[in-house]
Amino acid sequence: MTARRISDSALRRLSHYLRFLESFEVEGRATISSGDLAARGGMTSAQVRKDLSLFGSFGKRGLGYPVPELRARLAAILGVGRRWDVALAGAGKLGAALYAYDGFRRRGFHVAAVFDVDPRKIGRRWGQLEVEDVAGLGPSVRAKGVEIGIVVTPAEAAQEVADAMVAAGITAILNFAPRKLVVSDGVTLRDVNLAIELEALCFALTHEGWEIGR
Amino acid sequence: MTARRISDSALRRLSHYLRFLESFEVEGRATISSGDLAARGGMTSAQVRKDLSLFGSFGKRGLGYPVPELRARLAAILGVGRRWDVALAGAGKLGAALYAYDGFRRRGFHVAAVFDVDPRKIGRRWGQLEVEDVAGLGPSVRAKGVEIGIVVTPAEAAQEVADAMVAAGITAILNFAPRKLVVSDGVTLRDVNLAIELEALCFALTHEGWEIGR
Numbered sequence: 001m002t003a004r005r006i007s008d009s010a011l012r013r014l015s016h017y018l019r020f021l022e023s024f025e026v027e028g029r030a031t032i033s034s035g036d037l038a039a040r041g042g043m044t045s046a047q048v049r050k051d052l053s054l055f056g057s058f059g060k061r062g063l064g065y066p067v068p069e070l071r072a073r074l075a076a077i078l079g080v081g082r083r084w085d086v087a088l089a090g091a092g093k094l095g096a097a098l099y100a101y102d103g104f105r106r107r108g109f110h111v112a113a114v115f116d117v118d119p120r121k122i123g124r125r126w127g128q129l130e131v132e133d134v135a136g137l138g139p140s141v142r143a144k145g146v147e148i149g150i151v152v153t154p155a156e157a158a159q160e161v162a163d164a165m166v167a168a169g170i171t172a173i174l175n176f177a178p179r180k181l182v183v184s185d186g187v188t189l190r191d192v193n194l195a196i197e198l199e200a201l202c203f204a205l206t207h208e209g210w211e212i213g214r
Numbered sequence: 215m216t217a218r219r220i221s222d223s224a225l226r227r228l229s230h231y232l233r234f235l236e237s238f239e240v241e242g243r244a245t246i247s248s249g250d251l252a253a254r255g256g257m258t259s260a261q262v263r264k265d266l267s268l269f270g271s272f273g274k275r276g277l278g279y280p281v282p283e284l285r286a287r288l289a290a291i292l293g294v295g296r297r298w299d300v301a302l303a304g305a306g307k308l309g310a311a312l313y314a315y316d317g318f319r320r321r322g323f324h325v326a327a328v329f330d331v332d333p334r335k336i337g338r339r340w341g342q343l344e345v346e347d348v349a350g351l352g353p354s355v356r357a358k359g360v361e362i363g364i365v366v367t368p369a370e371a372a373q374e375v376a377d378a379m380v381a382a383g384i385t386a387i388l389n390f391a392p393r394k395l396v397v398s399d400g401v402t403l404r405d406v407n408l409a410i411e412l413e414a415l416c417f418a419l420t421h422e423g424w425e426i427g428r
Binding site: 004005006007008009011012014015016019040041077078079080084086092093094096097098100101102103104106107109147148154171172173174178180188190192193194195196197198199200201202203204205206207209210211212213 | 218219220221222223225226228229230233254255291292293294298300306307308310311312314315316317318320321323361362368385386387388392394402404406407408409410411412413414415416417418419420421423424425426427
């Protein structure tokens, strides 16, 4: 480990490298160059080498990277390849979609609890789970050892739910509610604002010829 | 207009500035400084000034920015504040969640068509819409003047659907399918990979003390 800071975009690229390496492995490639990785993602090979160098040295100059080793090291760096228990707050449509989202399960993310405030939703079965009253979030999250919280409540309820998660010991929160949450230092918060993704498309449609870079 | 390129992160920040300005306007603030904007988003005021300067000059040195004007100019820059017709390919759980997603409607995104390949889903009513056969995507998208496509199909089907969208004249695609799509030059593609958002949380949980920057 040679650095203590990583940019959000570098971190996203690491996730992409991991996916490319998984494909290379399926294709039976034994070694790849930084250029091979770069080509898959539309990056430069200098960028790939720089991103990887944040975490020490990989591969041998001129020989490329051994695919299975680099894949395993990247998985370890990202902290994937183990099971992570997730709590979902908000049993609405987006919550249901995330619960069923195959991409989560394949990466080891396991929804261990679902919470809602609506008496009509509480008690409903979601697969092996039962929707729980959000009032009991703290004890349930502690009992289940949940480490990651996903907030899919309406905007008005999001801060209160995030506070309850943090009070219950959760230190990593993914927020889909369209509002800015405040969390204490030591808690990692990521926002997924779907409208902002669409706005970037509007920008591109409105500004023909502009390039949107990484 | 003084630039022809904007970084993805600067573009996201513009979307956030717009949201902050909307709040300031609701709060009845007449003018704000770059520092006020920066404080809301955890950015620096130099960053705010730099981002805005991409699009000419705003405000007067020492007087700050007039809130309603800056809000209107940012909305115009982003291309929001008008209605955008969107086609949704994939009438599954995530498609349904996006269809119902309030954040889209509030921003003027209007789902004008929903497509699926599954005969059990085709013909079902979604509010004012009927789920259409994806085989008819081209004529339907053209007839409705759809400009933005959202891909929420399984990974295997995503490329074919994106190709059909592009063939129908769509030049802006938001892809939720967990695979890399190839589109021709002139088409703007954005990927929302929900597992990658969670992986960034895993990284933070695995690397205590590391800072993930913007």
